[in-house]
Amino acid sequence: MTNDTPARGADRPALVVGLLLLAVAGVVYYDASQQTITSNYGVGPTAMPYVACVGLVLLGLAHLFVAFRDGLPKPEAADRGALLWIVGGLVGLIACIAFGAGFTLATTILFACTARGFGRRALAVDAAIGFVLGLAIFLVFAKLLTLLLPAGPLERLFL
Known part of the structure; x- marks a missing residue:
């Protein structure tokens, strides 16, 4: 045997x-x-x-x-387009913070690009959702927690 x-x-x-x-x-x-x-x-x-x-x-x-034991499952081929959208969103976030555009705009870009990377096609709607979430998060941190996230021209209106 x-x-x-x-x-x-x-x-x-x-x-x-x-x-x-x-x-x-x-x-x-x-x-x-x-x-x-x-x-x-x-x-x-x-x-x-x-x-x-x-x-x-x-x-x-x-x-x-x-x-x-079994080893990791073999990964599927990467979707290069999706990866480029997500990396582009991260680059946009870093650029916004570095150049003083603020947390809200940075979050808007990251949210919209990540949603697009995951296959969603409504870029303008996702940008609006990202903007509302980013502004809400900034206000919670600034007003309730008294912790400042990177502020740009928009955030200075609320400080």
Whole structure:
């Protein structure tokens, strides 16, 4: 009786991703352990980095498990047009912030381009939705949380 399935090693992409996730978890843990800010009321600013660290460790271990078990599924071919829309939205966001156009316009561009990248064809409607969401988020941060996001000419009207 022979086994027809060839012996194979670990799935290399899953193994590499798993090891990278564990390495990032180590860096996050080290960085959180070096923080000197303390809290008088229990949960301090280091709580979330530790939570993120635990999540990264779990993801890393899951990737290692998959690497030695079944391997990752083979990815489909990338839609270059969709990727270009999304990357264009990110570039637009960075440019708006860098050149002082403000958070609302940056969010509008990112939202509309990402929606287009996911196949939606109503660019003007998506830009309007992105504008309303961006302005609402800016106002919540500025007025309720008293945290300033990058402000442009439009945001200065509300400050």
